[in-house]
Amino acid sequence: MPVxxxxxxxxxxxxxxxxxxxxxxxxxxxxxxxxxxxxxxxxLKLDRRPNMDDPANAQIFSWALELGVVYxxxxxGLSVYQxxxxxxxxxxxxxxxxxxxxxxxxxxxxGGALAPQGCFPALEPWPDQVRY
Numbered sequence: 001m002p003v004x005x006x007x008x009x010x011x012x013x014x015x016x017x018x019x020x021x022x023x024x025x026x027x028x029x030x031x032x033x034x035x036x037x038x039x040x041x042x043x044l045k046l047d048r049r050p051n052m053d054d055p056a057n058a059q060i061f062s063w064a065l066e067l068g069v070v071y072x073x074x075x076x077g078l079s080v081y082q083x084x085x086x087x088x089x090x091x092x093x094x095x096x097x098x099x100x101x102x103x104x105x106x107x108x109x110x111g112g113a114l115a116p117q118g119c120f121p122a123l124e125p126w127p128d129q130v131r132y
Contacts (some may be wrong), residue, residue, distance in 0.1 A: 008051045010036060010064035019069045028072075039095070040109045043103045059105065063098050070095050 013029035024032075037049060041064065050057040074090045081088045 006050045008053075009033060009050060010040075011061065011068055012047060015065055016068050016072060019021060019065065020072055024072070031066075032072050033064075033070045036069050039067055039099060040064060060102075063102050067095060067098055070098075076090050093100050 010033050011029070013024045013026050016029050016032060017024035040060070044060070048062055052061050074092075077092065078090055079092050082089070
């Protein structure tokens with residue numbers, strides 16, 4: 001069973017279940033959320049999950065939930081699956097499009113507000129050198 005996530009959850013099992021139109025256990029939702037955060041974290045350049053109750057993070061919530069559905073429907077990343085006469089085709093491009101959109105937005109918040117803005121001087125070394 002996956003370890004519960006200490007940071008703010010990206011979505012709930014019921015959110016994921018509503019979009020998948022099926023019952024989703026908490027354990028499965030935590031696994032899906034871990035995979036989604038693994039995709040989003042390097043793109044958003046954030047150390048911790050953002051607070052999903054903050055309206056400024058609505059776009060991140062949207063990306064996370066859609067990526068969760070993409071993963072839950074196709075955990076192996078297949079483009080096509082065929083068994084006898086039955087054939088299922090998946091859109092593997094959607095995941096890449098979401099991640100590209102997140103990367104272009106900066107940190108994922110409106111206008112990249114979580115990213116540093118402006119020009120900053122170089123940091124002084126720490127601790128300060130003591131002169132005698």
